[in-house]
Amino acid sequence: MDITTMVFVLALGNLALCAALFFFEFGGAKAPSLSTWAISRQCQAAGWLLLYFRGSGVAPDLISIPIGYGLLFAGVALEAGSLWEVAGRPRWRRFAYPLLGVSIAAFLACYWLDPIGLRVVASSLILGGFYLLGAAALALGWRGGSMLRRFLVVTLALLSLLVAARGILVLTMPGGWGWISNTLVQALSSGAFVLLMLLTAFGYLLLSREQLQQELERLETTDALTDVPNRRGFFGLLAPWMALARRPGLPTAVVVLDLDQFKRINDGYGHPAGDVVLRAMVDTCKRQLRDSDILGRMAGVEFALLLPRTDLLDALLVSERIRRAIESTPVKTERAMIKMTASFGVTTIRPEDTTVSLFQRADEALRAAKQGGRNKVVQAVTPVAPEAWVAPTA
Numbered sequence: 001m002d003i004t005t006m007v008f009v010l011a012l013g014n015l016a017l018c019a020a021l022f023f024f025e026f027g028g029a030k031a032p033s034l035s036t037w038a039i040s041r042q043c044q045a046a047g048w049l050l051l052y053f054r055g056s057g058v059a060p061d062l063i064s065i066p067i068g069y070g071l072l073f074a075g076v077a078l079e080a081g082s083l084w085e086v087a088g089r090p091r092w093r094r095f096a097y098p099l100l101g102v103s104i105a106a107f108l109a110c111y112w113l114d115p116i117g118l119r120v121v122a123s124s125l126i127l128g129g130f131y132l133l134g135a136a137a138l139a140l141g142w143r144g145g146s147m148l149r150r151f152l153v154v155t156l157a158l159l160s161l162l163v164a165a166r167g168i169l170v171l172t173m174p175g176g177w178g179w180i181s182n183t184l185v186q187a188l189s190s191g192a193f194v195l196l197m198l199l200t201a202f203g204y205l206l207l208s209r210e211q212l213q214q215e216l217e218r219l220e221t222t223d224a225l226t227d228v229p230n231r232r233g234f235f236g237l238l239a240p241w242m243a244l245a246r247r248p249g250l251p252t253a254v255v256v257l258d259l260d261q262f263k264r265i266n267d268g269y270g271h272p273a274g275d276v277v278l279r280a281m282v283d284t285c286k287r288q289l290r291d292s293d294i295l296g297r298m299a300g301v302e303f304a305l306l307l308p309r310t311d312l313l314d315a316l317l318v319s320e321r322i323r324r325a326i327e328s329t330p331v332k333t334e335r336a337m338i339k340m341t342a343s344f345g346v347t348t349i350r351p352e353d354t355t356v357s358l359f360q361r362a363d364e365a366l367r368a369a370k371q372g373g374r375n376k377v378v379q380a381v382t383p384v385a386p387e388a389w390v391a392p393t394a
C-alpha cells in the first residue's frame with residue numbers, strides 16, 4: 001500500500017469513528033473525556049483528509065501542510081488529554097495547550113527552514129511525543145491495572161517510539177542505516193499510525209467499559225450518596241468478625257445509630273439539604289473513628305458502626321463521643337445552618353450471635369434510646385445467663 005492510500009485509510013478510519021460517535025447517545029451526563037476524545041477524532045480525521053488531498057494533488061502544500069499537520073497535532077494532543085482525564089487528571093489542559101502551541105510553532109519554523117527533511121523530523125517527533133504522553137497517562141494505573149491496560153501501555157509506547165524513530169533517523173542518518181532505509185521506516189511509521197488509530201479507539205472504548213463495570217461493582221456494596229459501605233457491603237465486612245467472636249480474645253462492638261427526626265429536616269429544608277446533612281454526618285462520624293473502624297449505611301438515615309477489638313465500655317465511650325460531635329456540629333446548607341442529633345444502640349458480638357440476633361439486640365437498644373427522648377446512647381440489655389438466674393422465693 002502506498003503512502004497516499006495509507007493516509008486515505010487513516011482519514012476514512014477516523015471519519016468512520018466520528019460518524020459512530022456522532023450517533024452514539026451520550027445521554028444526559030456526557031463524560032468530559034468522551035467529548036474530548038470525540039473532538040480529537042474530528043481533528044485527526046480532518047488532518048488526514050487534508051494531507052490526503054495534498055498527496056493526490058488537490059490541495060496546495062502551503063495550505064494543506066500547516067493546517068493538516070496542525071489539526072493532526074491538536075487531535076493527537078487532545079487524544080492524550082482524554083486519557084489523562086480518564087486517569088483522573090482533569091487539569092491536563094494547563095500543560096497540553098501551551099505544549100501544543102509550542103509544537104505547532106516549532107513545526108512551522110522547521111517547515112519554513114526545510115520543507116522536506118526538517119518537516120518530517122518535527123512532525124514525527126511531535127506526533128510520537130503526544131502518543132507517548134497518552135501511553136504515560138495509561139501507565140499511571142499500571143499498578144493494580146488490568147491486563148488490557150498494561151497491553152495498551154506497552155503497545156502504545158512501542159508504536160509511539162516507532163513514529164518518533166522516523167524523525168530521529170532522518171535527522172541523524174538521512175541516507176538510512178544499513179538495510180533500514182528511509183522508505184522502509186516511512187512505511188513502518190505509516191503502519192504504526194493505522195495501528196495507533198485502531199488501538200487507541202478500541203483501547204479507549206474497552207477501558208471506558210472496564211471502568212463502568214468496576215463502578216457498577218463498587219456501587220453494589222457502596223452507598224452512592226455517602227460513599228460508605230451499604231447494607232450488603234457492611235454485612236460482607238462484618239462476616240469475618242462474626243466468625244472471630246467465637247474465639248477467645250477482645251470482643252468486637254456493633255453500634256446502630258439513627259438520626260433524630262430527620263423527616264423534619266427534609267420537610268423544612270428540602271431533600272437536597274437533607275442529603276447534605278447526611279454526608280456531613282458521615283464526615284463527622286469518620287473524624288471520630290479509627291482507620292480500622294467501619295461505618296455503613298443500613299437504610300434511610302440508619303447507620304451502623306463496626307468497632308473491631310472494642311469492648312462494650314469503649315464502644316459506649318466512642319458512641320458518646322460521636323453523639324456529642326454530631327450534636328455540636330451544625331451543617332451549613334444553602335438555606336440554613338441545620339442542627340441535628342442522633343440516637344445510638346450499642347452491643348458487642350457474642351459467640352452464639354447470628355447477624356439477625358446481633359442487629360435485633362442493637363435495634364432494641366436504639367429503640368430504647370428513641371423512646372427515652374432521642375439524642376442518647378443506650379447499651380443493649382445483657383441476657384441473664386441461665387446459671388446466674390435464681391428463682392424468686394415465695
Ligand SMILES: Nc1nc2c(ncn2[C@@H]2O[C@H](COP(=O)(O)OP(=O)(O)OP(=O)(O)O)[C@@H](O)[C@H]2O)c(=O)[nH]1
Nearest residue numbers: 258259260261262263264266271272274275300301
Ligand atoms: N434527604 C434524604 N432523606 C432521606 C434519605 N433516606 C431516608 N430519608 C428520609 O429520612 C426520614 C427518616 O425518617 P424516620 O427514620 O422514619 O423518622 P425520623 O423523622 O428520623 O424520626 P425518628 O427516627 O423517630 O427520630 C424519612 O423522611 C426519609 O424519607 C436520603 O437519602 N436523603
